[in-house]
């Protein structure tokens with residue numbers, strides 16, 4: 318079985334997908350980490366992640382792998398486990414930039430398909446239900462109001478001891494939404510057979526519970 322969880326940044330996709338995978342005994346696949354791996358490589362090579370001319374030649378040098386170690390996903394870039402280096406703000410921005418390049422999306426497509434063919438998966442990303450797993454049995458478009466997502470992000474930053482202003486975080490959320498939904502190639506959008514799930518008013522536990530019951534209906 319394949320479950321696709323798409324949606325904008327800050328909707329809680331990864332926590333939700335992870336919890337679903339655990340409860341269902343499926344593999345959780347965070348596809349954003351693959352784009353982050355490529356963004357990191359571009360930064361390390363001193364290239365502009367938004368430049369097609371600079372990024373495309375790098376793809377021939379990149380071997381990116383996803384391995385599950387004690388049920389945690391790790392990303393290997395040319396053999397090095399880079400999982401600890403891909404969560405910074407600069408890598409987030411680079412990932413967003415490289416993800417708009419069609420050749421980058423094609424480069425990562427086969428790997429995502431392959432893992433879903435071999436396993437029951439909960440895969441989170443931006444184009445899982447619309448491109449990567451067109452045949453997913455359940456497609457959720459998880460979202461929340463920008464202000465709610467910015468508030469959650471602010472609390473995550475505070476928990477890490479990072480100071481930030483709500484207005485700046487909100488501006489960043491809005492900018493990322495714009496980039497992800499307005500790129501020409503495979504933008505973030507609701508699949509025709511996808512379910513729009515707005516969790517602005519409900520908590521994490523309830524989000525997971527409701528999606529689990531939808532998954533179980535489809536498994537029956």
Ligand code: DC
Nearest residue numbers: 348349350352412413416442443444
């Ligand atoms: O989910 P995330 O924040 O880790 O994703 C990082 C970037 O990669 C984000 O800007 C959108 C992009 N991305 C994408 O275009 N398609 C995916 N399937 C996953 C992520």
